[in-house]
Amino acid sequence: MxxxxxxxxxxxxxxxxxxxxxxxxxxxxxxxxxxxxxxxxxxxxxxxxxxxxxxxxxxxxxxxxxxxxxxxxxxxxxxxxxxxxxxxxxxxxxxxxxxxxxATHKRAMKDRLRAAGLPVTDYAQAATLSDVPRAAERTGWPIMIKPVFGAASKCTYRVDSAAEFTERHRAGEFTDLAEKRLPIQVERLVRFTHEYHCDGVVHEGEVAHAAVSRYYLPPLRITPNLNSGYVADQKDEFSQKVLSLHHQVVATLALPAGVTHLEIFRTEAGPVIGEVAVRPGGMGISRMWWHAFGLDLWEEFARVSTGEPPSHPPRTPHPATIGRTRLPALPGLRERVLSTPGVREVLTPEECASPSHLEAYFEAPDERSAERVIADLHRLAVPPA
Known part of the structure; x- marks a missing residue:
């Protein structure tokens, strides 16, 4: 049938x-x-x-x-x-x-997570841009502001004080956020050392597969042209805490099936949840999973979304640290990147369905080495002035 x-x-x-x-x-x-x-x-x-x-x-x-x-x-x-x-x-x-x-409305999501006792930063909802200072009185400054519905880091701003907000608002710096015509999520700034993500496959309300990865630099601190990261050591104590949080988030959101992308901040007090999405992460994360675990997150998404059971990994996880980076599609860059030790694959803009970008995947002995590879690849893409 x-x-x-x-x-x-x-x-x-x-x-x-x-x-x-x-x-x-x-x-x-x-x-x-x-x-x-x-x-x-x-x-x-x-x-x-x-x-x-x-x-x-x-x-x-x-x-x-x-x-x-x-x-x-x-x-x-x-x-x-x-x-x-x-x-x-x-x-x-x-x-x-x-x-x-x-799973999409940032205030509704955090209302649900906080009610379950999960760690999220203080937040409030502003009806309009002009209402942001009042909302920030509840959260405390500095803050991050963003639309309550939104993907990636679009229309997201850090503001350190009420005076700074007023000055930038008058200068029209938040025009794109105002043009969304949506309520605004106001969140107290999280002081963190690193940003991670946990991606998972959910079937019949249970987590079938999950893995923690680390961003080389947080998405808000780097151009999307160079978005990059690597699969973390899953046995590390912090990774274990994140995996546990991921299970709790799936249960709290009552997600019956799908693929998750959970953003996590590492702070001195422990992990703090940023946001969760119920679709495969972008910027090459699914392909990184394929290199690391032999699983394609889009294939798993199709399986569990149509009632099929998730796949069994065809092999044990790759023993090396697997990483990825997006790069601008400059003339000759793909060939230079492919000649870099450890690089396994470089997808063209057509292959990765991302105009003007390459996606490179590599292996390294450990996490520190993975960061060195990413830094080297970024230097190839953005040579010193």
């Missing part, structure tokens, strides 16, 4: 390729018209934005007219809440609107 999947997606081809490997799966797509060429072979309905739930409702009924839907899959962070609504409208099993909000 053919399984009918309604996919909410943008320009991420990885999930489409994973679903295409299943001969018993038929995919219908909800997306924006700018991505129409990617879905020529599929029944497709269009929305201007996944945030416009009226359009989402209409598109869902348009696609449902082609027959019953067995699974609804949100492949991007922006589409998670929309997918929760579609499941409710069409009577499809899976996370509903409330559960979807816990």
């Amino acid at each position: 053919t399984r009918q999947v309604l996919l909410l997606n943008s320009d991420k081809p990885e999930v489409l390729r994973a679903l295409a490997r299943r001969p018993d799966v038929t995919v219908r797509v909800m997306t924006r018209k700018v991505y129409a060429d990617l879905y020529r072979d599929h029944e497709t309905a269009y929305v201007d934005s996944f945030a416009d739930l009226t359009q989402v409702e209409q598109a869902a009924y348009e696609l449902a007219a082609h027959g019953p839907v067995d699974h609804v899959i949100a492949a991007t962070e922006k589409s998670v809440v929309a997918a929760g609504l579609v499941r409710a409208l069409l009577g499809v099993p899976g996370p509903g609107v409330d559960q979807s909000l816990w």
Whole structure:
């Protein structure tokens, strides 16, 4: 029997390729018209934005007219809440609107985590930019401000004082945040030494696979062109604490199935949760997992999202430290990177579906050596002035 999947997606081809490997799966797509060429072979309905739930409702009924839907899959962070609504409208099993909000709305997420006793920084919600100083009175300065819905580090700012906020607001520095027309998450700045992420595969409410990785530099402190990191020692005491937190987060959010990407700060007091997403991490994290563990997170995402059990790792984890870095696609850089000792693979912009970027994957004897490799690769991409 053919399984009918309604996919909410943008320009991420990885999930489409994973679903295409299943001969018993038929995919219908909800997306924006700018991505129409990617879905020529599929029944497709269009929305201007996944945030416009009226359009989402209409598109869902348009696609449902082609027959019953067995699974609804949100492949991007922006589409998670929309997918929760579609499941409710069409009577499809899976996370509903409330559960979807816990995994995307930054205040709702942290309300849930804090109520469960999990470590998060102090936070408050501001209705508008002008309301930020009042919210910061509850959290204390300095703060980070960001939209309550948002992916990656877009429209995210550090502000150290009320006077600084007023000056920058008058200068128009937060225009992009204001143009989101969303409530603003105000969070007390976390003083941390390093930033980590824990990625996992969840099936029937249980964590089937999980691993901790460390960012070479925090995403907010480095250009996306050089985003990089490596798989941490899973037996390390801090890694063990993060893995335990990951299990607790999955249980707290009542996630039945999916792939998680949990951001963690390392502080003197221990791990502090940043945010969690319910989709594979970007910037080459899934491919890094494949090199380290023989598992493709997009393939696992397709499996558990369509009711299949997760894969069994085809081999033991790679004995070396596996790392990754994104690099600008400069002329001749791919060849220079491939000649660097330890580099296993360098994907072109076409192969990694990231215009103007390369993605390099390498192995090193240990974490300190991995950081040296990343620094060397960054110097190749950004030579000294």
